[in-house]
Amino acid sequence: DVDMMDQNGMTPLMWAAYRTHSVDPTRLLLTFNVSVNLGDKYHKNTALHWAVLAGNTTVISLLLEAGANVDAQNIKGESPLDLAKQRKNVWMINHLQEARQAKGYDSPSFLRKLKADKEFRQKVMLGTPFLVIWLVGFIADLDIDSWLIKGLMYGGVWAMVQFLSKSFFDHSMHSALPLGIYLATKFWMYVTWFFWFWNDILFCIHFVFIHLPFLANSVALFYNFGKSWKSDPGIIKATEEQKKKTIVELAETGSLDLSIFCSTCLIRKPVRSKHCGVCNRCIAKFDHHCPWVGNCVGAGNHRYFMGYLFFLLFMICWMIYGCISYWGFHCETSYAKDGFWTYITQIATCSPWMFWMFLNSIFHFMWVAVLLMCQMYQISCLGITTNERMNARRYKHFKVTTTSIESPFNHGCLRNIIDFFEFRCCGLFRPVIVDWTRQYTIEYDQTSGSGYQLV
Structure with missing residues (x-):
């Protein structure tokens, strides 16, 4: 019985919260579905009370994520928040207050149900970037000469974001917001393409070379993004x-x-493999947790993630080309004639929305290009994952020097690429297929392929 009390009236979870300032053994006990709201025999302190008394910030976070009752009272009528205030610990006070707010305890009645609805909070966090990106471009594009009025409107947007963040954002925002930003950016980019660029290129002789490849690239992008987002990354069950x-x-x-x-x-x-602290599950051949796709990247979806980066990069390049083409059609300025600063000023004034989309495209181009290059280098030249590269010194099977990492999974550039992408080329290549969810040693059967063969 994981909730059994000792002669002091304390459960294992209470002792872990009071004495151990690390994730274990608290995380182990939570896995066994221990009761997080049980009070001890004599003081009626819950595990959260004991964690606050010990100043155990690590365990406090774990208990709050597990649904510990922040309003539970001990025999003196004190809640964990009351104890935190007595100790004047700012970190504990802020986190306990945020937990109360997430449950809607300190909110008006009309917000309480919405705040307590986890699914609704998730939708707000995902939907906020859609609204913010549109409002920033929409306000800039308004035919209003007064920057004071526009400044006040941007102030209203800022106030709206502050209200939403304080009312509905919770600890999962670090995963939900990047995904929302990606989805919102791509949504407005596609809106811009079809409502701003389509007619400009429709009657152009380059239609076949612009629109059709863009649409084909989009299909591949949606497919690989969907697989990266929703498929099993290699969960070990x-x-x-x-x-x-x-x-x-x-x-x-x-x-x-x-x-x-x-x-x-x-x-x-x-x-x-590695345990992902965000998803709270072990992932085979773990690379990293990617907030841009809202999922871990591992043995089950790493190839799709690479396809997502590849096609996303091309989509952004098309978007940048579309912006430049639009300015050429609609703005009476050119870089060669007016110079850099005048050209930038003119295109920003000609179509603020287009300039806003261009800035978004440049931002996403930079991180996608860098990430794609880093991933390809690790896959082809090093034969390691991002996690292995960052934590190579923790693993005994890697030989690490100040300048290099020697991986037992590196079989040469060509072989690494063939095995990773499982290239076959009508039997010309024979990739080595490894079930990383069941592979417990660095030695594995490589007779299933020799990298490549001529037929």
């Missing part, structure tokens, strides 16, 4: 019986080591 069997086997062999055992998922970790 196990039944309750398998978890118990794994714990017993590792304990009996003296191998219950956190380097090979995940104390949250209660599984033996395959080689190259």
Whole structure:
């Protein structure tokens, strides 16, 4: 019984919250569905009370994520927030107040239900970038000469964002907002393409070379983004019986080591896997958690993620080309005639919305291009993942020097590319297929392919 009390009337979770300032063993106990709101026998302090008393910020975050009651009172009628205020700990006070606000405790009645609705909060966080990106461009594009009026309107946008963020944003905003920004940016870019660029290029002899490739690229982009976002990235699954069997086997062999055992998922970790703190699950051949696709990137979707970056880069290039073409059709200025600063001023005045879309395109082009190059370098030249490159010194099977990382998974540039993308080319290549959800050692069968062969 994980909720069994000792002679002091304390449960294991209470002791973990009071004595251990690390994620384990609290995270392990939470995995076993321990009661987070149970009070001790004598003081009626919950685990959250004990964590506050100990100033255990790590465990406080875990307990709040697990749904601990921030209004629970001990025998003296004190809540965890009251104890935090007594200790004048700003971090604890802020986090406990944010937890109350997320549940709508301190809000007017008409907002309380909305704040308590996690799905509604998620929609607000995803939808806010759509509204903000549109309003920024819309206000700039208004035919109003007074910058004072526009400044006041932008002030209204800022006030709206502040209200939404304080009312509905929670700890998941770090994952939801980047995804919302990506979706919103691409949505408005496509709106701009079809409502601003389409007619300019429709009667042009380059229609076949502009619109059709753009549409084909968009189909590939949507497909790879969807697979990156919604497909299984390589989640390592196990039944309750398998978890118990794994714990017993590792304990009996003296191998219950956190380097090979995940104390949250209660599984033996395959080689190259890692527990994602955002998704709270172990991912095979873990690369990184990408907020831009709202998912982990691992063995199950890494190839689709590379396709997403590739086609996204081309889509942005088309968008930049469209902006420049639009200015050529509609703005009476040119870089060669007016020079850089005059040209920038003229195009920004000619169509503020178009200039806003151009700035968004340039921003996304930079991070997508850099990320794509880094990923290709790691895949082809190093044979490692982003996680392995950043934490190579933690893994015994990597040889790390001040200038290089020697990976046992690096089989040469051509072989690495063939294996990663599983290229076959009508039998010309034979990639090595590895089930990384069940691979526990660095030695694996490579007889399924020799990189490439001539037929």
